[in-house]
Structure formats: C-alpha cells, structure tokens
Amino acid sequence: MSDLLKDLQFRGLVNQVTDEEGLAKALEEGEISLYSGFDPTADSLHIGHLLPVLTLRRFQLHGHHPIALVGGATGLIGDPSGKKAERTLNTSDIVQNWSDRIKGQLSRFLDFELDKNPAVIVNNFDWIGSLDVISFLRDVGKNFGINYMLAKDSVQTRIESGISFTEFSYMILQSYDFLKLYQNNNCKLQIGGSDQWGNITAGLELIRKSEEDSKAFGLTIPLVTKADGTKFGKTEGGAIWLDAEKTSPYEFYQFWINTDDRDVIKYIKYFTFLTQQEIEDLENEVANAPEKRAAQKALAEEVTKMVHGEDSLKQAIKISQALFSGDIKELTSQEILEGFKDVPSTEMSSEEIGLIDLLIEAKISPSKRQAREDLSNGAIYINGERVQDLTKVISDEDKIDGKFTVIRRGKKKYFLIRYTG
Structure with a gap:
C-alpha cells in the first residue's frame, strides 16, 4: 500500500x-x-x-x-x-x-x-x-x-x-x-x-x-462529528467561515481551542499536518495531563495559522491571553471588537458620566442600590481593573482608543460600551 x-x-x-x-x-x-x-x-x-x-x-x-x-x-x-x-x-x-x-x-x-x-x-x-x-x-x-x-x-x-x-x-x-x-x-x-x-x-x-x-x-x-452529538462547525453565532470578515481569526481560534477532549486527537489527525509521532505525543498529553490542553492549543494554532496566517494567529492568541488575564488595556480597539463581538453592548455619548449611572443605563446593574453593592463588593472591573470608588466618573482615560470601555461584572459577565462621538 x-x-x-x-x-x-x-x-x-x-x-x-x-x-x-x-x-x-x-x-x-x-x-x-x-x-x-x-x-x-x-x-x-x-x-x-x-x-x-x-x-x-x-x-x-x-x-x-x-x-x-x-x-x-x-x-x-x-x-x-x-x-x-x-x-x-x-x-x-x-x-x-x-x-x-x-x-x-x-x-x-x-x-x-x-x-x-x-x-x-x-x-x-x-x-x-x-x-x-x-x-x-x-x-x-x-x-x-x-x-x-x-x-x-x-x-x-x-x-x-x-x-x-x-x-x-x-x-x-x-x-x-x-x-x-x-x-x-x-x-x-x-x-x-x-x-x-x-x-x-x-x-x-x-x-x-x-x-x-x-x-x-x-x-x-468521513463527515466530521462531535462526541456531544451537536453539529460540527456550528456555534450559537452560526457557521464557522473561512472568510475573516465573516468569522474573525479570534473566533476561529476559539472554536478550535474549545474542542472536547474526546474529539481533539481525531481533529488533529483530520485538520493538521503534524506527524504521526507528534500526534501520538499529544494523545499521551490528553491522557495524562488533560488540564494543560496541549492538544487543543496545538490544534487551534495549526489550523488558525493555515487558514489565516501567522500574524492573525498571534493576534488571536494575544486577545485570548488578555481576556484570560484581564489585562484588557493591552488590546487595540480592533482587537476589542473581535474579542467582544458577542457580548452585550450599549452605545453612549462620549460625555463624562458617573460609573453608577453608567451601570444603570447599560443595564449592567438593575438598580442604583445594586450598583453600589456591586462596587462596594469589588464585583465591577473597568478594562480589567477592579473599581470600588462609588464616586468614580468615566473619563477619557477609561476609553480604549477613545472608542470602547469594557466592563466586567463578577467573574465572567462582560459588557461593551461603545462611544458615538
């Protein structure tokens, strides 16, 4: 043969x-x-x-x-x-x-x-x-x-x-x-x-x-299948396209990095040109140290680089690391758009506004009392930094490239403020 x-x-x-x-x-x-x-x-x-x-x-x-x-x-x-x-x-x-x-x-x-x-x-x-x-x-x-x-x-x-x-x-x-x-x-x-x-x-x-x-x-x-029974290549946002305008390189990278342990080696065999020895080494990693997600990282990097190029891969990794570490200020406005494409967003004027009022207007906190509690409890982050000042006013320093402010409530709930002028 x-x-x-x-x-x-x-x-x-x-x-x-x-x-x-x-x-x-x-x-x-x-x-x-x-x-x-x-x-x-x-x-x-x-x-x-x-x-x-x-x-x-x-x-x-x-x-x-x-x-x-x-x-x-x-x-x-x-x-x-x-x-x-x-x-x-x-x-x-x-x-x-x-x-x-x-x-x-x-x-x-x-x-x-x-x-x-x-x-x-x-x-x-x-x-x-x-x-x-x-x-x-x-x-x-x-x-x-x-x-x-x-x-x-x-x-x-x-x-x-x-x-x-x-x-x-x-x-x-x-x-x-x-x-x-x-x-x-x-x-x-x-x-x-x-x-x-x-x-x-x-x-x-x-x-x-x-x-x-x-x-x-x-x-x-074979038609590609997923271990959990859901359709391969589909997310809540729709199909995963090869066109960067329809699916950003960051979204593309995230799709692959979130691959189930049960599917990751199969997908590496299907979609990468790694050698048999390299694949077997990653298979051992999945078996012995799945928490490191080495196979998922290899899969995401290989396929993203192949489809979108080295520079887009580096940008996707940069966005991923910034979101994981909370170091949002390191991102450009374009990277913010890619990383927070699917989070709730609110358009506001660029005039200064008190943080409590912003939390209400953007529906991040349901009431002023809750907004004060969220701030006092350290649950509010602006561009990755915790804020507990009840008198805080959003200024130009809080706007990335003058266009966006990223607010996080709790551990995972992100909100994007877009400034109109």
Whole structure:
C-alpha cells in the first residue's frame, strides 16, 4: 500500500473506496489527477469544506495533481445530498460572484505555482453552461436508469418530503463533471464527503459506459462529528467561515481551542499536518495531563495559522491571553471588537458620566442600590481593573482608543460600551 493511503488511514480519512486495491496500485505506479467539487452555496467556504480541501493538499504533497472544481453550474441547481428540503435557487450573477470568491479561498491551501504538479481550478459552468437540453437528455441522461437513481441515498431520503426534477438531476450533472475531467484532464479519482458516495459512484458508472477500458476510482472521507452529538462547525453565532470578515481569526481560534477532549486527537489527525509521532505525543498529553490542553492549543494554532496566517494567529492568541488575564488595556480597539463581538453592548455619548449611572443605563446593574453593592463588593472591573470608588466618573482615560470601555461584572459577565462621538 502507498505511503499516502497509509497516512490517510492512520488519520481516519478513508471512509469508503470503490476499489482500494486498484487505487493503491495506481498511486504506486505514478502520479494521478484527482478532484473534489465545491458548490458556491454562499460567499465563503466554511470549516465543513476544510476536510476535502486538505485531503487534496495531502495528495499534492505526495506528488499528485489536485483539481478543485468550483460548481458554477451545479451551484445553480442544488445538491439534495444531506438536505431535508429543497434549496433556494440563486441567480447566475450571485453564483458567479460566489464562485470567484471561493477560487480565492482555495488558493490558500493548494499550490498553483508548482512546476511539477500544480493544482488546477476548473468551473463546471464551462462545459455544462453550453450544454443544450437535447444533447443532455440523449448523450448523458440515457445512461441513467430511473430505478438506479431512486436507489441512491440522496434521493431515497427525500422521496417522502419531496424532491424536484431539478435536484433529482443533480446526480447526472455531477457524474458528467467526472466524465469531462476524466476525458480532458485524465482525472482518475473523485473524493468527497461520505454523503457524496452515491454521486461519485454514479459518475464512475457513466465513465464505464462512455469510455472503453476505463480506470477510475472514488474515495469518500468521513463527515466530521462531535462526541456531544451537536453539529460540527456550528456555534450559537452560526457557521464557522473561512472568510475573516465573516468569522474573525479570534473566533476561529476559539472554536478550535474549545474542542472536547474526546474529539481533539481525531481533529488533529483530520485538520493538521503534524506527524504521526507528534500526534501520538499529544494523545499521551490528553491522557495524562488533560488540564494543560496541549492538544487543543496545538490544534487551534495549526489550523488558525493555515487558514489565516501567522500574524492573525498571534493576534488571536494575544486577545485570548488578555481576556484570560484581564489585562484588557493591552488590546487595540480592533482587537476589542473581535474579542467582544458577542457580548452585550450599549452605545453612549462620549460625555463624562458617573460609573453608577453608567451601570444603570447599560443595564449592567438593575438598580442604583445594586450598583453600589456591586462596587462596594469589588464585583465591577473597568478594562480589567477592579473599581470600588462609588464616586468614580468615566473619563477619557477609561476609553480604549477613545472608542470602547469594557466592563466586567463578577467573574465572567462582560459588557461593551461603545462611544458615538
């Protein structure tokens, strides 16, 4: 078995393979081209896309030729796989814009400048967009039996709730992608999440029927799960995006650092390029000194640096350390915005105001009596420093960059005051 397949299996990244022995032989005989598809269903990829992207990268690091397919055409249709209801259809302008943004994100992970095996980006709108309906039905659709399509999980799970002909035809379009890449790019392997197994095997069937002596393979990687049963990649604030404007590097870092002990080694195998020995050492740390959270720190640092770069990682760590130590004054106004994005906030004028009045106006304390008690008891902190002066007036010295004051009540309740002018 090739070193690459051994590494994928060690990391738990092999879910299903159509012909493992044949694929192993093909990998040992030389370089192959492979692809994975990414439909533009939003203006950014999210961390659910990371696994197939990084798997393409693993193949590239072993000398193979990765093809990232952006679904400019299939994104107009909608994949029913793993969906309980019909997707909302987007306009071609929106899908084109999203396709362009996704191309840019993919270039962070795949090397398009290598001399020997550069990655390639293709858009399936280039061959599907010009396909007329007669050609589609005669040359492509005739290869698919209705009973064969109905037996696929992606269709079966939607039969009762309903599936349109549009989404029903998605499997044929994805199969056509595989055929075109097989013909034009000598692409021998498609990879995707385990929910793509039906679409991948349908593509292999189309290649078999269309090309003599064809040799192609399919490989699926597991869908990422969490030990507590909640959905991976989702937080109370929504999805974790790869776009720093949608999910800040600090939020991204926090997502990974808060990984459950039961999941952390699995995620390190999935999402990092640490060696087997490094992973085994971290596994021992989790078993023998879980309170140090060494594995979580390694995971958060590796993935944040890979997605957002070294500088953004350093900033995320700086914000985390400042919030942990309470040394809020060390942060810039931009870092305050990132670190306190989800805490309750109140807009106020920049005029001086007594602290007790501010606590009432910002609904930090419910009454003046409670505000006085909170101050007297040492429960109020301004920018990380305890304040017990009942006559304290908020001045410019208490405003970070003249824009924010961070107030903490008790151990964990943070509030952000934003000054309007």
